[in-house]
Amino acid sequence: METRTAIESHNLSFSYGTLPVLENVSFSVPEGSYTALIGANGAGKSTLLKLLLGELTPTSGSLSLLGQPIRSFRDWPRIGYVPQGTQAGYADFPASVSEVVSAGLYKKIGLFRFANASHRKEIARALSLVGMDGFEKRPIGDLSGGQRQRVLLARALAGQPSLLILDEPMTGVDAQNAAAFRELLHRLNRETGITVLLVTHDIRAVAHDVTGVLRLEDGTVDALTPDEILDELAHHHTHTGGSHGNV
Ligand SMILES: Nc1ncnc2c1ncn2[C@@H]1O[C@H](COP(=O)(O)OP(=O)(O)OP(=O)(O)O)[C@@H](O)[C@H]1O
Numbered sequence: 001m002e003t004r005t006a007i008e009s010h011n012l013s014f015s016y017g018t019l020p021v022l023e024n025v026s027f028s029v030p031e032g033s034y035t036a037l038i039g040a041n042g043a044g045k046s047t048l049l050k051l052l053l054g055e056l057t058p059t060s061g062s063l064s065l066l067g068q069p070i071r072s073f074r075d076w077p078r079i080g081y082v083p084q085g086t087q088a089g090y091a092d093f094p095a096s097v098s099e100v101v102s103a104g105l106y107k108k109i110g111l112f113r114f115a116n117a118s119h120r121k122e123i124a125r126a127l128s129l130v131g132m133d134g135f136e137k138r139p140i141g142d143l144s145g146g147q148r149q150r151v152l153l154a155r156a157l158a159g160q161p162s163l164l165i166l167d168e169p170m171t172g173v174d175a176q177n178a179a180a181f182r183e184l185l186h187r188l189n190r191e192t193g194i195t196v197l198l199v200t201h202d203i204r205a206v207a208h209d210v211t212g213v214l215r216l217e218d219g220t221v222d223a224l225t226p227d228e229i230l231d232e233l234a235h236h237h238t239h240t241g242g243s244h245g246n247v
Contacts (some may be wrong), residue, residue, distance in 0.1 A: 005067065006031045006163045006195040009050065009221075012061035014044075014051060021047045023219035024061065029212075031162070034189040034196045038203050039216030045199050046084075047169055048216065052197075054079060062238070066163065080104070080156035084167040084199075087149040090140050097143070098123055098136035098153050104136040104155035129192070130184060146177025157188075163195045164188075171200070182206055204233055 005028035006123040014022045021044040029035050039045050048057040051063060063070045068080060112162045127133055130150040140148055157165060170178040189196045213224040
């Protein structure tokens with residue numbers, strides 16, 4: 001069935017005990033969009049991602065993924081996820097690039113459900129998408145931070161998800177590699193049509209790439225167009241993004 005929204009929430013609320021984080025939040029992320037999720041430290045970005053990944057359950061309201069209510073969502077292979085700050089942790093990881101990328105497949109489709117040849121082909125395809133063709137046999141620890149981060153993106157892309165969720169993937173990557181990674185995300189979104197939801201503290205860096213922005217603030221979510229965000233940035237408003245002084 002064709003779905004129009006990758007993510008949709010209606011009056012979504014979530015509290016940790018008595019601490020409300022999201023209060024009657026309604027928003028939608030269109031299929032094929034490139035959406036930035038921004039908000040100051042503690043605004044609730046990670047909490048919203050955990051709700052999307054099924055790790056937390058909404059207190060009330062509805063949340064749907066790819067047109068299905070999150071409670072009964074079964075299509076996890078269609079969701080790719082790049083968690084926060086993982087690239088540095090792979091510096092000493094004793095595995096080849098191929099093994100790391102295939103972990104993304106195992107999680108999605110089960111260890112024995114993929115024939116070996118098509119399995120290898122899918123790993124090569126994912127590596128090619130991120131510009132890491134031929135790196136299968138290299139130990140991941142031998143790569144640069146920027147290369148490792150692209151391998152982790154390939155792991156999320158293995159199995160051809162239709163929604164890619166990234167939690168501050170540029171953390172701990174130098175400026176040049178971060179710029180290359182942003183360009184890669186932009187190109188993936190344009191060329192493959194994959195829906196991208198990017199949590200970022202640096203909205204300025206992606207404001208020209210994204211098709212929309214969701215800003216978490218005081219328990220609510222505001223949807224902004226790229227023009228609105230660029231306008232705010234041009235007028236030096238201070239509440240467009242994180243609290244690291246980069247807005
Ligand atoms: N497991 C938890 N139990 C209780 N409170 C929590 C828990 N996790 C987060 N919080 C609180 O919920 C609020 C939202 O936190 P969350 O981590 O979602 O924010 P964030 O926007 O991701 O922040 P950051 O940008 O620093 O990662 C904060 O006040 C935080 O202290």
